[in-house]
Each structure stands twice: as structure tokens, then as C-alpha cells.
Amino acid sequence: MDLAYYFPSRSALPFNNAAFINAFAQLFTSFIINLNPNIKVDLTTITPHWNKFDIGDTEILFNQTAVDGLPVVQPIETSLGLLEHCLFWNSVGSLTAQ
Template identity: 75%
Template sequence: MMVHKITQLARSRTHAHRPTLSFIQRKVNGQALLAVTNTFEGTVFVNQSATAVTAAQYSSELFPDLAAAQTNTVEKLYSGLGTDIFQTSAIQGETIFICPTYYMLSAFPGRSFKGEFAIPPGFHGGDLVYYFPGTSTPPFNNTAFIDAFAQSFTSFIINQNPNIKVDPSTITPPWSPFAVGDTEMLFNQTAPDGLPVVQPITTSSALLTRCQFWESVGNLTAQ
């Protein structure tokens, strides 16, 4: 009996899909998706004093199964993003948080909405205080911004669409469903006067290209 159970478990694992494959094939539960990523998701997870680590070196340490040709591709894809430490922070943020978000969005065509939270410094977790207004004072304590951000989620929870607003007076403009090359909603503020910025932006084509690469090596990155 035990051998039979082990055999069944082995077969189930053999036929199990990696998450990215499930997204590609749209084998997901749920009806719609609203997803927001922060601009610099990876910064707090990378030692910012390790300036000598290149993109190729960092990617090989983060994902040891990558071959030299693949880490060289990483080097090329991230070469235009600034310093080595900025590139490694971007690799961390995009591989773990940002690119998987786009994979999930693709599993809900016409029913997914993408946002970017960019209030400085735009690090991972910086948006948490804005989800539940009144629990603490956020760094950008602007009522119009807070209502627009938090109520987008409330509207989505109730209606599966942030455009069907619980409060029609919020400053969030019409929010298009996400499609590759389409727009997403930016949540930011102006400098130095600190006015709220809630507006559609076009997703970076360079970012999507990097995400396509990471998707192509998902079998080597446990994705």
C-alpha cells in the first residue's frame, strides 16, 4: 500500500506544472486580478555595499542552474540600467516580484489590471500603509492619493473592476485591463510640490523583454 501511494505521488509530481506554465496555459482559479508592484522591489533584499558584483555574477549566485551563456544574456539585458548594484537590485526585484506579476496578469486576459506604486523610495512593502487608511500616518499623507489607491482595491473586491468605483469622486482615471504593450496605472507624487499623480503609463518594453527572458528560463529558476 505504501509503495502504491509513493508511486501515485511521484506521478502527480511528474505531471505537475511549474507556475509560469500554469499561467501561460491559464490554468488558474479566480475570475479577475488586480496587481500592484513597487518600482524598486529588490533594493531592500540586496546588500547595497556589494558594489563589485556584476549582473552575470549575481544572477549565477541567485540561480545556480543558469549556464554561462544565460548569465551573459542577463549581463546584456541589464547593462543599460546604471551601476552594478542597481542592476543586481533590479534582477532581484524583477525575477522574484515584478516579472511573475506580469505572468499572472497574462492568465486573466481582459480581466486583469496592473498598477505601479512609485511613492519614493518605491521599495518593497512601501505601499502597505496605504491599503488601510487611518492605521498609521503614511510618508505621503495626501487624502486624494490615499483614497484613489486604497479605494481601487475596495472597488475591485466588490466589483472585480476598479472602474466601478465605490466613491466616484476619487481621482483615479479610467483603468484599462492589462495587455502586453498596454498601459498600467501609476501611483506617484510630484516633486518638489508633492501633488498626487495617478495616471496611466505605458509598460516599459525593455522590462517586458527582460521578463520574457526570465520566463524562458523558468525551468532553471524554480518558476
């Protein structure tokens, strides 16, 4: 579902909310320009501080609330199951040329 937000002028957006769209775009724009998603290009964005990778808050959740349709953009903890999958694929990377 996130593909539409990378190219918003080319497709219909599942959640057409200006604050949400701006937060999504600004997170990546800030990283591209500054190599740090926390140095905001647009100071009005709702994108929160995103810690460097570590066990804990390592992902950013982009969602909307079910009741009132407000944007939710927040760090979340990566599940241990997903981290275990990543460790497995990292361990076989040299075998798969990835």
C-alpha cells in the same frame, strides 16, 4: 513604499494626502467588489480609467508632484524591459513551481 497604504492605520504614510490615499484604496476596493477597478465605489476618487492588460498603458502610477506636492494618479506605459523580464519568468514558471 506602497505597503503603508495597504495598512494606513498601522504605519506613517510617506505621502499623507487624502485624495491620494482614497485613490489608492478605491482602486483595489473597486476591483475586489466588482472584479473591475473602473467601477468606482466612491465616485469622487481621482483614480483614472485603467485599461485591461495590453502592451501600452498597463500600469497605474501613484506619485506626487515635486514642486507643489499634488497627487498624481495616472496610467503609464510599461517599459519593454520589464515586459521582457515578465516573459522570461513566465517561460520558466513550470520549472520553478510558480
